[in-house]
Amino acid sequence: MNGKKTSKRIWIGGLLLILAWMFVIGCAANPPLTGDNQEKTPGSYTVVGIGPGDGDLLTLRAAEAICRADMVFCNPKTQQKLAAYVDFSGKQVVDGYGVLFRYYGRDCKKISQEEKKPRPPMDQEKKRPRGPMRCEEFHRKQAEFAAMVRDAVSSGKHVVLLSGGDPTIYGPDMWTVKELKELNPTVIPGLSAFNAANAALKVSLGEVMLTAPFKKEGSRDTIEQLAGHERATMVIFMPRDMQALFARLSASYPAQTPAAIISHAGVVGQEKVTMGTVGGFAADTSGIDRWRSIVYVGEAVGRAAFNPGLSLQSAAQGKFYLVGVGPGDADLITLRGKKVIESADLIFAHQRLKDKFQDVLSGKEVLTGYHRLFPFYGKPCAKVRPGDQRRERMSCEEYHQKQEEFAALVRAAVAKGKTVAMLDSGDPLVYGPCSWSLTELRDIETEVVPGLSCFNAANAALKAGVTEGKTSHSVILASGWSVEEMAVHQSTMVLFTMRTQFKKFIDGLSAHYDADTPVAIVFSAGYAEKERVMQGTLGTISDQVGTGRLPFEYLLYVGDFLSDGGRVAH
Incomplete structure (x- = not known):
């Protein structure tokens, strides 16, 4: 019986991958039906995470959603970025409704004059300030957007909003999920700049604190804390x-603490990693592109495998790729990841992944039995x-062998x-x-192809912005080894179980969070x-939960971001 179930899962997984890839390559060949031959189906609204960097960091699932859409909200730059991978012909592409989250759900009369006069945002192309909109203008644009989506969905159209990176991590578009909750929106996970920067830095991470240089009144998760x-x-x-950022960091970390700045993560040819220390960057950050950068600080950064010199090796030499294929179904792999697999001569994969991607791996040399070999690495037995x-x-000796x-x-x-x-x-x-590895x-020359974390996929399942807590703007990724230590901040926490x-998790959390x-x-x-x-x-x-055994694949979230706009509020 178990063998039959396994075979069925393998068959379904392979079919999903084939169908997803057919959508990507066949989108242009199969334009949307129009007129009398179009079957009337229920409409839908989806926020699609398109990842950072180049267009090939789009997942197959995201590409499929764009292909089947009738109306696409995105700016011309995003459309151009994805044009090589998705055909936009025959679709209604709407510009002018990006970054509208400001003042959502708030009474303009109750907003302080100081808050109404924020520093003008920068025009990314021309690097000069553009005038900020007033609260009332934001509300008008939000209402326009919502009305357009509701009208389109009510007429049976599939509407997608393309959101850069992972829309649930400091994304500007999750307000739309709250506003349009009666449409039961879907969120398709996208790679975050965090995932792409990890790949550029080649750093192995455990406990992580995702944050931003904001200060929210009453919070306990500022950079200093x-x-x-x-x-x-x-x-x-x-x-x-x-x-200003490194001045704050230098007051909280020893000067010799390793740090790195990754610019243009995920953009081939422009991605740049600058290694240093907190003290070194505090003294000089000249030449760093602050608008497309993400900063890493901590001892793990000093163990990063980033080594730019090896990229100049002889063309006769091959290359090793560590490919993140995402969690869940096969269609959460990126286009870049799939291309690397297709071009590889030798592949190492766990048997489960070999089964999941059997169609892509057909005819290739695939070796199993070399997964999860990290125990005791570099440690004398x-x-x-x-x-x-x-x-x-x-045994330790067997692992080393x-x-x-x-x-x-x-x-x-x-x-x-x-x-x-x-x-x-x-x-x-x-x-x-x-x-x-x-x-x-x-x-030798190595490259990491970034993959969606189960964290990204779980965020999408919750349909909530994980960085939008009432008293917190940070997210802590932790495990059973550190739950109580990290819970002291009462920030949003995501526990890899x-x-x-x-x-153990509940006891550790209960020591710092209220029961409600x-x-x-x-x-x-x-x-x-x-x-x-x-x-x-x-x-x-x-x-x-009860007393039953929980499966291996689950994540535990805690934080007040869940009480406003996520599934809890539905």
């Missing part, structure tokens, strides 16, 4: 004033504690000019079991047929 965690990496979005050894499936086998196979193939790819689920650099293979006992704090569990994020959300509060969720 978050800076006290040695194991966690701080990732700062929108560092508009680099000099004599220093391994007996307790750590008992938790693993192999398999690590050496893998490295030898890759080096031999690359020396022959072959392209080698290691496939890994999700974002391979966030709690990724294959990131050790980048450290081991520093002597990884078989940790559920009670909203909580959500996302099961099987990214799987169209299996994805499920359970919601409650910190005080009720244990009873809701």
